[in-house]
Amino acid sequence: MYVYDQVDQRIIDERVAQFRDQTQRFLAGDIAEEHFLPLRLQNGLYVQRLAPMLRIAVPYGMMNSAQLRKLAEISRNFDKGYAHISTRQNVQLNWPELADVPDILAELASVQMHAVQTSGNCIRNTTTDQFAGVAVDELEDPRPWCEIIRQWSTFHPEFAFLPRKFKIAVCGTESDRAAIHAHDIGLELVPHPDSGEIGFKVLAGGGLGRTPVIGSVVCEWLPKKHLITYLEAILRVYNQLGRRDNKYKARIKILVKAMGVEAFREHVEEQWKALKDGPSTLTDAEIDRCKGFFTEPAYKQIDGLAAAATVKAQGEQNPEFGNWVTRNTVAHRVPGYRIVNISLKATGYAPGDISDVQMEAVADFADQYAFGELRSTHQQNLVLADVEQEHLFDLWQKLDALGLATANIGYLTDVICCPGGDYCALANAKSIPVAEAIQDRFDNLDYVYDLGPLDLNISGCMNACGHHHIGHIGVLGVDKKGAEFYQVSLGGSQDKDASIGKILGPSFQQEDMADVIEKLLTTFVGLRQSEESFLDAYRRVGLEPFKEAVYAKAD
Amino acid sequence: MPKLIKDGRVVDDQWQGEILQPEQIPESPAAPVAVQLEPGQGPATIPCALSNLGLVTIFFPAFTDGRCFSYARELRESGYTGEIRATGHFIRDQLFYLQRCGFNAFQFAEEVDLDACLASLSDFSESYQAAVDQPEPLFLRR
Numbered sequence A: 001m002y003v004y005d006q007v008d009q010r011i012i013d014e015r016v017a018q019f020r021d022q023t024q025r026f027l028a029g030d031i032a033e034e035h036f037l038p039l040r041l042q043n044g045l046y047v048q049r050l051a052p053m054l055r056i057a058v059p060y061g062m063m064n065s066a067q068l069r070k071l072a073e074i075s076r077n078f079d080k081g082y083a084h085i086s087t088r089q090n091v092q093l094n095w096p097e098l099a100d101v102p103d104i105l106a107e108l109a110s111v112q113m114h115a116v117q118t119s120g121n122c123i124r125n126t127t128t129d130q131f132a133g134v135a136v137d138e139l140e141d142p143r144p145w146c147e148i149i150r151q152w153s154t155f156h157p158e159f160a161f162l163p164r165k166f167k168i169a170v171c172g173t174e175s176d177r178a179a180i181h182a183h184d185i186g187l188e189l190v191p192h193p194d195s196g197e198i199g200f201k202v203l204a205g206g207g208l209g210r211t212p213v214i215g216s217v218v219c220e221w222l223p224k225k226h227l228i229t230y231l232e233a234i235l236r237v238y239n240q241l242g243r244r245d246n247k248y249k250a251r252i253k254i255l256v257k258a259m260g261v262e263a264f265r266e267h268v269e270e271q272w273k274a275l276k277d278g279p280s281t282l283t284d285a286e287i288d289r290c291k292g293f294f295t296e297p298a299y300k301q302i303d304g305l306a307a308a309a310t311v312k313a314q315g316e317q318n319p320e321f322g323n324w325v326t327r328n329t330v331a332h333r334v335p336g337y338r339i340v341n342i343s344l345k346a347t348g349y350a351p352g353d354i355s356d357v358q359m360e361a362v363a364d365f366a367d368q369y370a371f372g373e374l375r376s377t378h379q380q381n382l383v384l385a386d387v388e389q390e391h392l393f394d395l396w397q398k399l400d401a402l403g404l405a406t407a408n409i410g411y412l413t414d415v416i417c418c419p420g421g422d423y424c425a426l427a428n429a430k431s432i433p434v435a436e437a438i439q440d441r442f443d444n445l446d447y448v449y450d451l452g453p454l455d456l457n458i459s460g461c462m463n464a465c466g467h468h469h470i471g472h473i474g475v476l477g478v479d480k481k482g483a484e485f486y487q488v489s490l491g492g493s494q495d496k497d498a499s500i501g502k503i504l505g506p507s508f509q510q511e512d513m514a515d516v517i518e519k520l521l522t523t524f525v526g527l528r529q530s531e532e533s534f535l536d537a538y539r540r541v542g543l544e545p546f547k548e549a550v551y552a553k554a555d
Numbered sequence B: 001m002p003k004l005i006k007d008g009r010v011v012d013d014q015w016q017g018e019i020l021q022p023e024q025i026p027e028s029p030a031a032p033v034a035v036q037l038e039p040g041q042g043p044a045t046i047p048c049a050l051s052n053l054g055l056v057t058i059f060f061p062a063f064t065d066g067r068c069f070s071y072a073r074e075l076r077e078s079g080y081t082g083e084i085r086a087t088g089h090f091i092r093d094q095l096f097y098l099q100r101c102g103f104n105a106f107q108f109a110e111e112v113d114l115d116a117c118l119a120s121l122s123d124f125s126e127s128y129q130a131a132v133d134q135p136e137p138l139f140l141r142r
């Protein structure tokens, strides 16, 4: 992964000093509350329902073991001993004190971490595929490009006060695991149709929130060296023409829609003319430098078939282990290795939460089994990307002892869930208890597996941090005359065939949610053809049968 | 005489003449003129050549209005070398970014300690991306 040189370190240290000074001036009454607001936001600090919340950046989801240990230490010393993995691959602390934040940032800087631009109306942390670099279906590793974007966007002087927040995602595979269609800018590494040279397909104007929109293609194929100048042109158009009069209409998706993608593209091309081939054009040397940080680790030569056979035999002896391998591990590009998902979705724990003890243990596992690196995922889990099959059994036993081996990755109980009303000041409703009630109700794993892959996504409000629009089943907390209600939508998808879910009908009370989900799933099982997934079945039959089942009057 | 920060120092406001709206400016003014821009009224609305300008002020109705940052940068990229002055409701903690975008003068609407503000001009000693103060991105200089 990327390693800071002296200059990177100096920049991040200077940021800590800057925010320390700002915090002191604020606490001394020399900065007005409204002026301090964007300053603290761009250092990751929200003021929440119960206490401030600090969102720590995990650039494109990559961490090393030292960083995870530091997070464990910080969560113990400055918080209540746990942290939360967000749906943007970041790490959130729920209980820090404002006065401690500069010290926390200094601690983070000591392991090359920060909370820069994790909030506020600026370019946010760039996200990508959690299996980048190890996926079997990858055309090119997107991470060097994420790092190039990270550096360009960090403290960008022109784009720190945009109309609204701005999120970029990059993917290097056809099956899109980075939800690039749901981002302000989505970048996909694609071959040129004639020459085969790899460049970027550029999408703009995707987004969730109040008005969910799938991104439009602004450029079918962009040569790699022009990435930064082209992004700069898009941002310049958005910064100048994006709406600033209404916060709900301020995202780039509204601009692209209002203008039409052709007109938007013309504006971008016009701005780009002045920037194209300028000094920010990427050089081969810089591209190679960044790629140099994401080279292969020292993989062993392993007989893949023999390794797989051993794991299979172990699985037959210990079916629980075998099941975990099937559910939570993924094929690796290199023979003899597997990608291991660590589920943070055990029933009884808030989805995405991890304790200090668990973090330290996972850091040890990363060192022992996975070249010292790990990743966070937008499904709020962790990943050890390079585990030798021979070590899977040991690793599983250790994970299991820590409650980190729930074999539910990609299934119903692997709920994506924002912090909601338990923590978040913006929430209309709680989300964690809904996730819990559903996990509780569906504690029969065989039934859960039988349902097939199922994304259940829960957000506590329109801000859609739980990505409810793109869940196969989406749940949104709404406020009805001061009471907490939940609206259900069906048919969302974040994959290549991205789609926005359709609202089922009138919203429900919290205590009814597990029943509602059960009715939906029973209906699905009843009308399902052979091995059809929930999404496919929904696409075949539409909303009606589900509606009937859920809203049918009791006789 | 009102004070402002210019080129890194606290100075008196030297501009004597009127500051005009773009539509008040003739196509070829006889002497250098000063123009006020504001969000929604960017450099494209200036009717004369940039070399006719002695001063451009860019007014911040709110410190969060980021359009002003792009305006300054576009002016510099179009070759304007005179004074670009931020006016209105920007804040001290934006000075570093403003300067990078091409502002070289800062006249606060609010009463502030200008000498103390100078420190914020040098919050960082290095930056990743190209801007007006450093036309080469860091990757060309590593």
Ligand code: SF4
Residues within 6 Å of the ligand: A418, A419, A420, A421, A424, A425, A426, A427, A428, A459, A460, A461, A462, A463, A464, A465, A466
């Ligand atoms: S979706 Fe709403 S409630 Fe949930 S974390 Fe985001 S802002 Fe808070």
